[in-house]
Amino acid sequence: DAGVTQSPTHLIKTRGQQVTLRCSPKSGHDTVSWYQQALGQGPQFIFQYYEEEERQRGNFPDRFSGHQFPNYSSELNVNALLLGDSALYLCASSSSRRGSTNEKLFFGSGTQLSVL
């Protein structure tokens, strides 16, 4: 049973560019959340997708957008990259099904984004 998988593992971009990160949730999970983790900090919630819609959003600008596909996989898009967007981007999946412990998030290993 594959866990949460993210691609790519590392990415280097320059200021002003756009980036797309990808995530496949753990088998059986239907909810995907994205987090940004700066060096030496805890993960910060970006947004959560369920049923192909953004259900919750953290305090991030509109440059950060996402998408969820019918197979529950998800993408995170960041436009007009800034140096401060350099961070580890984590995807986490969970299940909304009745009886499941849907509060428990299963994280991928993340995509390390460097903006030069």
Add this chain to the structure above:
Amino acid sequence: GESVGLHLPTLSVQEGDNSIINCAYSNSASDYFIWYKQESGKGPQFIIDIRSNMDKRQGQRVTVLLNKTVKHLSLQIAATQPGDSAVYFCAENMERGGSYIPTFGRGTSLIVHP
């Protein structure tokens, strides 16, 4: 001990000792708490959780204590092993719109010396 800037609070222990990692949370309405372990190059991994109607919960070698009066959590690791070396995060959860969105603390780096 505590430090400022980009440096995480750090706890150094000897192999075999017990470790206690502390966490203060901010929202008195939070009703579900989770401890995560993050090893270098990996995402956070679930360790143990506790709901606000409990004050203690035990797992394998780990115990979480919750003091709602002072909004404090602790994670106790018994007989700490080198493989326990990692950054530990507490996360407080409050249901919003039908889902729980955890808010992570800053983390504590645990270093276990053999």
